[in-house]
Amino acid sequence: MASLTIKNAVKRYGNVEVLKGVDIDLEDGEFLVLLGASGCGKSTLLNMIAGLESVTEGEIMIGDRVINDVHPKDRDIAMVFQSYALYPNMSVGKNISFGLEMRGVPKKERDQAVQEVAKMLQMDHLLDRKPSQLSGGQRQRVAMGRALVRRPEVFLFDEPLSNLDAKLRLEMRTEIKRLHKRLNATMVYVTHDQIEALTLADRIAILKDGEVQQLGTPAEIYDRPVNMFVAGLVGSPPMNFIEATVVRTDSGYAAEVMVRAAGADQTVLLDLDAQAADVSDRVGRKIIVGLRPEAITQAGQKAGGDAQSFPSDIDVTEATGADTLCVLHWNGKEVMARVSSGYAQIIEGTMDFAVDMSRASLFDPETEKRLD
Amino acid sequence: MSDHTYSPAQGQSVLWMRLLLWALLILFAIWFLLPAYVVVGTSLKDLEEIRGGSLLALPHELNFSAWKHAWNEACIGVRCTGLEPYFWNSVFMALPAVFISTLLGALTGYALTKFQFRGANMIFALILFGCFVPFQVVILPMAQTLGRLGITNTVYGLILVHSVYGLAFTTLFFRNYYVTIPDELVRAATIDGAGFFTIFRRIILPLSPPIIVVSVIWQFTQIWNDFLFGASFTTGGAQPITVAMNNLVNTTTGVKQYNVDMAAALITAAPTLFVYIVAGRYFVRGLTAGSVKG
Numbered sequence: 001m002a003s004l005t006i007k008n009a010v011k012r013y014g015n016v017e018v019l020k021g022v023d024i025d026l027e028d029g030e031f032l033v034l035l036g037a038s039g040c041g042k043s044t045l046l047n048m049i050a051g052l053e054s055v056t057e058g059e060i061m062i063g064d065r066v067i068n069d070v071h072p073k074d075r076d077i078a079m080v081f082q083s084y085a086l087y088p089n090m091s092v093g094k095n096i097s098f099g100l101e102m103r104g105v106p107k108k109e110r111d112q113a114v115q116e117v118a119k120m121l122q123m124d125h126l127l128d129r130k131p132s133q134l135s136g137g138q139r140q141r142v143a144m145g146r147a148l149v150r151r152p153e154v155f156l157f158d159e160p161l162s163n164l165d166a167k168l169r170l171e172m173r174t175e176i177k178r179l180h181k182r183l184n185a186t187m188v189y190v191t192h193d194q195i196e197a198l199t200l201a202d203r204i205a206i207l208k209d210g211e212v213q214q215l216g217t218p219a220e221i222y223d224r225p226v227n228m229f230v231a232g233l234v235g236s237p238p239m240n241f242i243e244a245t246v247v248r249t250d251s252g253y254a255a256e257v258m259v260r261a262a263g264a265d266q267t268v269l270l271d272l273d274a275q276a277a278d279v280s281d282r283v284g285r286k287i288i289v290g291l292r293p294e295a296i297t298q299a300g301q302k303a304g305g306d307a308q309s310f311p312s313d314i315d316v317t318e319a320t321g322a323d324t325l326c327v328l329h330w331n332g333k334e335v336m337a338r339v340s341s342g343y344a345q346i347i348e349g350t351m352d353f354a355v356d357m358s359r360a361s362l363f364d365p366e367t368e369k370r371l372d
Numbered sequence: 373m374s375d376h377t378y379s380p381a382q383g384q385s386v387l388w389m390r391l392l393l394w395a396l397l398i399l400f401a402i403w404f405l406l407p408a409y410v411v412v413g414t415s416l417k418d419l420e421e422i423r424g425g426s427l428l429a430l431p432h433e434l435n436f437s438a439w440k441h442a443w444n445e446a447c448i449g450v451r452c453t454g455l456e457p458y459f460w461n462s463v464f465m466a467l468p469a470v471f472i473s474t475l476l477g478a479l480t481g482y483a484l485t486k487f488q489f490r491g492a493n494m495i496f497a498l499i500l501f502g503c504f505v506p507f508q509v510v511i512l513p514m515a516q517t518l519g520r521l522g523i524t525n526t527v528y529g530l531i532l533v534h535s536v537y538g539l540a541f542t543t544l545f546f547r548n549y550y551v552t553i554p555d556e557l558v559r560a561a562t563i564d565g566a567g568f569f570t571i572f573r574r575i576i577l578p579l580s581p582p583i584i585v586v587s588v589i590w591q592f593t594q595i596w597n598d599f600l601f602g603a604s605f606t607t608g609g610a611q612p613i614t615v616a617m618n619n620l621v622n623t624t625t626g627v628k629q630y631n632v633d634m635a636a637a638l639i640t641a642a643p644t645l646f647v648y649i650v651a652g653r654y655f656v657r658g659l660t661a662g663s664v665k666g
């Protein structure tokens with residue numbers, strides 16, 4: 001059983017710094033997702049854990065063993081690649097058992113291990129085929145099988161689902177989750193799909209330009225993003241950022257926004273009393289109020305105790321099935337609201353919306369950091 | 373064509389164009405095949421017939437005596453052994469040289485693409501430069517090298533020369549083929565615990581047949597057909613067949629035996645012809661072959 005520790009990992013190519021001191025601590029059996037835009041250094045970090053890239057500075061440890069200079073084959077890791085990297089000249093069975101063969105496992109045990117894995121992934125019938133005779137999803141399974149068969153301490157996945165179509169991706173996502181539960185192994189998973197990250201991870205590390213922006217559980221990342229980058233990256237549709245002026249009210253503070261209602265801009269005060277952030281020194285200045293679409297919904301029915309409601313014009317509606325997204329105009333900018341389908345069908349025009357300010361995030365407009 | 377419909381006039385002109393095209397093609401085919409026909413025809417005639425008949429006349433009968441003479445009776449210089457010993461010289465020179473240069477080219481190409489080290493591209497550029505070095509430039513230094521190694525005038529010397537000279541080309545072939553094989557394959561095998569040579573043998577080589585065919589054909593024809601190195605570094609009994617054939621044609625004892633000369637030329641060209649006929653279509657396929665699926 002193994003924990004994974006990354007201490008101040010730096011990667012430089014010449015004088016280009018691709019990773020700028022990454023610190024991540026993983027407990028045994030944890031599922032970590034590295035999430036970030038293309039080119040932020042996710043694969044580089046994963047390859048450093050695998051031993052396919054050297055570590056410029058810092059330390060990587062599995063258990064309490066520093067593995068910086070340990071050969072990939074001796075790190076007790078397995079990796080699933082985006083392109084699957086199946087050996088085209090070998091049958092599926094050979095592909096799966098190659099790693100065991102290289103480690104000198106006798107043929108009989110190898111065959112048994114392959115059978116076991118094949119059964120686990122429901123691909124017994126494919127063992128004699130060549131990779132070119134498989135569908136994308138089947139190749140994916142073989143790649144998983146190749147990783148599973150050695151029972152490594154740490155599994156590494158580099159965007160393993162990005163070559164699959166939407167439906168298969170969902171299936172395999174569930175499959176990976178199930179495998180993680182069953183094996184209880186430590187896993188590191190790279191993706192730029194935020195939904196994959198939210199559904200799979202025990203913890204998510206958000207990377208940007210080689211730096212970890214936030215490391216936390218999916219709930220922490222979703223509900224309490226540390227800055228506007230993280231807030232904008234996670235969630236679909238993304239969080240609304242509303243620029244507002246802080247004003248004093250009888251009960252405390254509020255954020256003043258102009259809401260278009262019945263064709264004219266109306267001043268609305270969004271109550272900041274439910275916020276942990278201290279805004280007393282920001283009166284008269286701008287802050288950014290971050291509201292997820294689901295925090296703006298139809299008034300009435302399910303509005304919570306501390307929700308405030310006011311009318312707002314609906315510009316466009318987009319039905320997504322269970323919910324309908326309404327585009328509103330606040331401060332002259334578009335704001336997304338999420339409304340139960342029944343409502344928006346009735347009204348296109350002006351409607352009363354409830355805003356749950358306890359779920360809002362406040363950001364500093366200059367530093368873009370969370371105010372808490 | 374059958375699903376197109378033409379008006380009668382259109383059909384007429386299309387037909388004429390077609391006939392013209394065919395006529396031209398046949399004309400050129402004859403033009404190019406004529407010398408080959410003359411060579412084969414002459415090699416099957418005896419001297420009487422050659423003197424008596426026209427160059428283009430068909431031989432009266434299939435008379436292989438000129439072939440037999442060229443193979444093991446004709447005099448080359450002072451030795452009247454025919455081409456046979458020289459043929460085997462060429463075989464024993466070409467086969468190892470082709471094998472060595474192809475294997476080394478594959479290894480170099482593999483190292484240059486899949487184990488990118490500092491300056492790999494620089495080294496490749498230098499190797500590539502070797503393709504543009506004309507034979508004549510390396511003759512002198514090569515002669516000195518062979519002298520120092522004590523293998524002047526031996527088949528081993530020629531094997532070495534051709535292996536070294538061919539390396540630039542074979543490296544180019546394999547390097548360009550291997551860049552299309554995804555690096556992730558090597559990375560996966562590394563994690564699986566395979567080393568440099570195991571990956572080469574178990575993963576890379578099994579993907580290489582198309583380019584191996586290209587390399588083998590290219591190297592074999594180059595080495596078999598080489599005259600300059602053979603003439604420069606060997607004399608007498610150690611000469612390859614190309615040099616021996618030249619000497620055979622130049623050794624005249626009395627009457628010029630055109631039929632023997634032609635047979636000798638055909639014997640000399642036979643192996644490369646054979647290779648092209650057997651493997652020629654794989655040559656183009658290999659040159660255009662891309663990477664692997666899956």
Ligand SMILES: Nc1ncnc2c1ncn2[C@@H]1O[C@H](COP(=O)(O)OP(=O)(O)OP(=O)(O)O)[C@@H](O)[C@H]1O
Pocket residue numbers: 013016018036037038039040041042043044045192
């Ligand atoms: N050998 C190299 N030399 C120089 N820069 C490199 C090298 N390899 C990668 N980089 C740079 O490092 C950065 C991170 O690359 P990496 O492959 O880790 O990105 P990524 O987050 O995995 O992106 P993607 O989602 O597109 O796979 C990129 O800007 C890339 O250009």
Ligand SMILES: [Mg+2]
Pocket residue numbers: 042043044158
């Ligand atoms: Mg990547």
